[in-house]
Amino acid sequence: MSSSPQDLAALSRADLEAFAQSHGEPAFRGRQLFRWIFGRLESDFERMTDLPAAFRERLPGLARIGVPRETQRQTASDGTVKFLFGLGSGRHVESVLIPDFDATGAAGRVTVCVSSQVGCAMGCTFCATGQMGFRQNLTAGEIYFQVAFLNRESSTLFGRPVTNVVYMGMGEPLQNYDAVLQSVQLLMHEEALGMAARRITVSTVGLAARIRRLADDGFAGNLAVSLHAPDQGKRSSIMPVNRGTRTDLDALRDAIRHYTRTTGRIVTYEYCMFKGFNDSDEDALRLAGVAGWAPSKVNLIMYNPVPGLGFERSDEQRLNAFIGVLVDREVRVTVRRSRGQDIDAACGQLATRESG
Ligand code: SF4
Numbered sequence: 001m002s003s004s005p006q007d008l009a010a011l012s013r014a015d016l017e018a019f020a021q022s023h024g025e026p027a028f029r030g031r032q033l034f035r036w037i038f039g040r041l042e043s044d045f046e047r048m049t050d051l052p053a054a055f056r057e058r059l060p061g062l063a064r065i066g067v068p069r070e071t072q073r074q075t076a077s078d079g080t081v082k083f084l085f086g087l088g089s090g091r092h093v094e095s096v097l098i099p100d101f102d103a104t105g106a107a108g109r110v111t112v113c114v115s116s117q118v119g120c121a122m123g124c125t126f127c128a129t130g131q132m133g134f135r136q137n138l139t140a141g142e143i144y145f146q147v148a149f150l151n152r153e154s155s156t157l158f159g160r161p162v163t164n165v166v167y168m169g170m171g172e173p174l175q176n177y178d179a180v181l182q183s184v185q186l187l188m189h190e191e192a193l194g195m196a197a198r199r200i201t202v203s204t205v206g207l208a209a210r211i212r213r214l215a216d217d218g219f220a221g222n223l224a225v226s227l228h229a230p231d232q233g234k235r236s237s238i239m240p241v242n243r244g245t246r247t248d249l250d251a252l253r254d255a256i257r258h259y260t261r262t263t264g265r266i267v268t269y270e271y272c273m274f275k276g277f278n279d280s281d282e283d284a285l286r287l288a289g290v291a292g293w294a295p296s297k298v299n300l301i302m303y304n305p306v307p308g309l310g311f312e313r314s315d316e317q318r319l320n321a322f323i324g325v326l327v328d329r330e331v332r333v334t335v336r337r338s339r340g341q342d343i344d345a346a347c348g349q350l351a352t353r354e355s356g
Pocket residue numbers: 120121122123124127128129130131169170171172205347
């Protein structure tokens with residue numbers, strides 16, 4: 001009976017040990033495979049020189065290493081680089097490398113924005129990925145390797161490794177819960193990238209039950225919740241997820257309180273500023289109310305308009321007035337300027353064109 005080769009990049013370290021044992025090798029061969037695959041990014045079994053020659057020869061018949069392949073990159077005038085990766089399925093995902101330069105021109109912080117799914121089932125009306133619908137989940141390895149490859153690119157391009165990872169690319173990370181958590185473990189593993197948990201942020205559209213589960217599972221990274229509207233009616237009109245009673249703002253409030261109480265950490269609310277839709281003083285007051293649910297901060301995002309979706313970015317004057325209302329109510333607030341505006345860097349735009 002023949003079976004298709006197992007994808008070793010989708011396995012945890014413990015699974016790799018079990019894989020080695022199931023083929024008559026000691027468990028430590030699995031740990032060697034882990035170091036080659038996730039630490040040295042090696043996908044050619046022949047080059048894994050500390051494995052016995054006989055095992056190396058058998059491996060291509062037993063297993064494969066499903067790593068994404070770069071198929072395209074675009075560099076913006078602000079230094080942001082967007083990568084398109086081809087998956088084994090033939091579909092594509094995108095990842096973005098975002099450098100922040102200090103006054104001397106050196107890169108201080110370098111952030112990777114990573115995708116967790118091809119497409120997305122959540123259907124947010126302002127988002128290019130949301131218009132694609134859901135295509136597939138990524139494996140933990142496919143998520144991890146986006147970061148690992150961009151980490152290498154960051155050292156080449158900016159002279160320093162990646163400092164922060166945000167799960168804010170294509171997809172709803174908590175719909176691909178197990179692979180996302182496994183990829184976070186990989187990012188943190190000392191024989192892989194060894195990143196600190198505080199450098200990793202998982203973003204969700206607000207799947208309340210999964211937020212509770214994150215807290216209960218001891219997730220160590222940061223949590224960001226895409227809020228984008230401060231009341232039930234407006235939120236439901238742009239984010240279909242809010243129309244269900246188990247994922248509406250009330251459910252979200254209870255889940256966030258559970259999360260902050262259980263973890264002792266704050267939550268970040270992401271709030272895209274849409275001109276004339278959610279940027280009035282009244283909206284800011286309501287947003288301040290949401291921010292008061294639990295220890296939190298608010299990140300205001302200057303929206304990168306997606307052609308044909310009908311949303312525009314708020315102007316600077318409105319932004320400043322909005323911030324003023326929040327600050328008066330002692331809300332912690334930061335502003336994120338859109339990056340890579342000349343390279344389709346709004347979520348999902350590059351891969352949407354490629355995948356059709
Ligand atoms: S904003 Fe995020 S959750 Fe909403 S459709 Fe786009 S990718 Fe999915």
